Amino acid sequence: MFVKLSPLLAQYLLTHKELSLPGLGTFHAEAYGGPETATVTFEQQPVSKFDERVVAYISEETGKMKVLAASDLESQLEDAMQFLNTGKPYLFAGIGTLLKKSGGIYEFVANTQTEPPKKKDIPFTERNTVPQSYIEEKADNSKPKRPAVFILIALVVVAIAASVWFYSKTTTHKEPQQVADTTNQAGTSQPEAEKPADDTSGKKSAPTQTTVAAASQATATAPGMITYILETTKEPRASKRYNQLKKIDWPVELEKTDSLHYNILMKLNTPIVDTARVRDSLTVISGKKVTIRH
Structure with missing residues (x-):
């Protein structure tokens, strides 16, 4: 509505003695003893359209181009007329109140205070004086504190990435030897006298408890090709993320799951006991929750 522009229109009316609003009519102001008693x-x-002088005045007071000033006037006048069509009185601040009666006749009641209240003039020195305590407080608060946090986070991510890379490179070479050593120890830990002998029926006796424990330990520590799903997404995100990881030498693969979705996955030789630790490390580095394909 005219809430924002009404005070400016009131000032224009008192200055130019006449204000015409399209679709409504014309306001006239007569100042006999000054603006206060107008x-x-x-x-x-x-009235077909706004007077060019009104548009120019609003443009100058608001700092907007004439085209925008005219658009604001038309838009707010349209809102005011819609309000009047509901049968309720509409107040033009600093001018008066209009009420649309039956038959399309407008009834006007002048405002008792015609001139809009003036703002108190503030001396130039007061407008530009800022307390020293405020300046010092702002200076203290503006000190950059975030870069240190970012550096710490970056160092942690780099350390985790280096651990995963080193682990993926060394697991393939070290784990087979450990499995062989474990098997040899399991085989030699049983005394010669305790080795089960074949019975006369040709059937071998059941494995001893020591043999079962050794086999379970070897299975837990033996490396296997584990598939880690880094992310499930659609194009173009899938290809973009895949290429980003390839550029930093991650051994990732792109797998199509259906007509829309793709899996970005990584296959690593990982002992079963370490799969959770590797999964959590990849989750921290990639920023996405990593899952394991069983």
């Missing part, structure tokens, strides 16, 4: 009247008559 008498405002309303004349309902056809």
